[in-house]
Amino acid sequence: MLSYIARRLLYMAITLVLLSFTTFAIIQLPKGDYLDTVIASLALNNNQLTTAEIEGLRERYGLDQTFIEQYVKWIRNFIQGDLGMSFQWRQPVLPLILERLPATIIISLATLAVTYTVGILIGIYSATHQYSVGDYVVSVIGFIGLATPNFLLALILLYLGFTVFNVNLLGLFSREYVDAPWGIPKLLDLLAHLPIPIFVIGSAGAAGLIRVMRAMLLDELRKQYVITARSKGLSESRLIFKYPVRVALNPVISGLGGVFVYIVSGETITSIVLGLPTTGSLLYGALLNQDMFLAGSIVMVLSALTVMGTLASDMLLVIADPRIRYEGKT
CATH class of the missing domain: 1.10.3720.10 (MetI-like)
Structure with missing residues (x-):
């Protein structure tokens, strides 16, 4: 019984790792990112950001990194109990x-x-x-x-x-x-x-x-x-x-x-x-x-x-x- 539970827990851990990667990939499938949404919203109000400001914001939010770098950073912090910052709410997740x-x-x-x-x-x-x-x-x-x-x-x-x-x-x-x-x-x-x-x-x-x-x-x-x-x-x-x-x-x-x-x-x-x-x-x-x-x-x-x-x-x-x-x- 204990060995059965141990195997099931191991399978559960593997499943969650695969789910985390798939989830993170699917969320990033649509074109653009959160910063593009912010820029488009500001443009509707005739507020334009300069290229330097956009790059600064992209670096601040970690959006200048590759997909793998973003995923590894997120999952490492997730395991430690740090789920990251919410762009939309401007507070910890x-x-x-x-x-x-x-x-x-x-x-x-x-x-x-x-x-x-x-x-x-x-x-x-x-x-x-x-x-x-x-x-x-x-x-x-x-x-x-x-x-x-x-x-x-x-x-x-x-x-x-x-x-x-x-x-x-x-x-x-x-x-x-x-x-x-x-x-x-x-x-x-x-x-x-x-x-x-x-x-x-x-x-x-x-x-x-x-x-x-x-x-x-x-x-x-x-x-x-x-x-x-x-x-x-x-x-x-x-x-x-x-x-x-x-x-x-x-x-x-x-x-x-x-x-x-x-x-x-x-x-x-x-x-x-x-x-x-x-x-x-x-x-x-x-x-x-x-x-x-x-x-x-x-x-x-x-x-x-x-x-x-x-x-x-x-x-x-x-x-x-x-x-x-x-x-x-x-």
């Missing part, structure tokens, strides 16, 4: 990310918990009530959830909130609690605002899990050991949850990393539409302004969370299925 990371983690973990709870329970119900009215209703809702993009669902809810219920669904806090110190009232206000982003982000993930859980459990319920156990008089609830559900959970658990990736990407889009104070909207602004250190650091942090989610799914799979442990020993 780390405090900017730490300011928004808690909201991102809260939304992502809450969405993950709700998605898996709803997906597994409804999937079990759908499989054990095959071809019933409830099964058909769940299937239709599931297909709608898979087919509806997060941003469209968010826009629909915003429109209904404003026009029908006269409620502002933007943000994670009411206006009076945005700058208020943390306490019980602010926490309750946060909990009251969480269901909307959780529903928007987790709808497609829950719909997908329902389909997977239903298909896998139906396959298990038709196997001989289930038929034999049922013929021996074992109660239906004990029969279903003792073995078939545990086996059917394997692909659901192994897909935890993929679902977490979807939740993180969905959170990014949803935060822009709903105005959530998360890393999603911060990343969007950094990409627009080619703020490479801020954008690269956010992607790296989110990538690390995603890889950790994949590692957690592998660990849970080993715990849930004894066959994997025995296979590793042989």
Whole structure:
């Protein structure tokens, strides 16, 4: 078990290094850099910079270096905890990310918990009530959830909130609690605002899990050991949850990393539409302004969370299925 975890941690480190290089390269693919954006903005206001001033600024921001030099400097500082300076915000990147990371983690973990709870329970119900009215209703809702993009669902809810219920669904806090110190009232206000982003982000993930859980459990319920156990008089609830559900959970658990990736990407889009104070909207602004250190650091942090989610799914799979442990020993 320890050797398995050690190997997974080694793979995780290699993956993060490759991700960091790819991320940094993709961010710099568009023509120009942050300084070009600043020069273009000044030109619109009839403020022209001299060549000497441009070169001085390029040297100050480290934009006169080659791509490899910039990457090596950034990743070396990143490992030491220095994420660089944000061009756009004119301050260190780390405090900017730490300011928004808690909201991102809260939304992502809450969405993950709700998605898996709803997906597994409804999937079990759908499989054990095959071809019933409830099964058909769940299937239709599931297909709608898979087919509806997060941003469209968010826009629909915003429109209904404003026009029908006269409620502002933007943000994670009411206006009076945005700058208020943390306490019980602010926490309750946060909990009251969480269901909307959780529903928007987790709808497609829950719909997908329902389909997977239903298909896998139906396959298990038709196997001989289930038929034999049922013929021996074992109660239906004990029969279903003792073995078939545990086996059917394997692909659901192994897909935890993929679902977490979807939740993180969905959170990014949803935060822009709903105005959530998360890393999603911060990343969007950094990409627009080619703020490479801020954008690269956010992607790296989110990538690390995603890889950790994949590692957690592998660990849970080993715990849930004894066959994997025995296979590793042989």
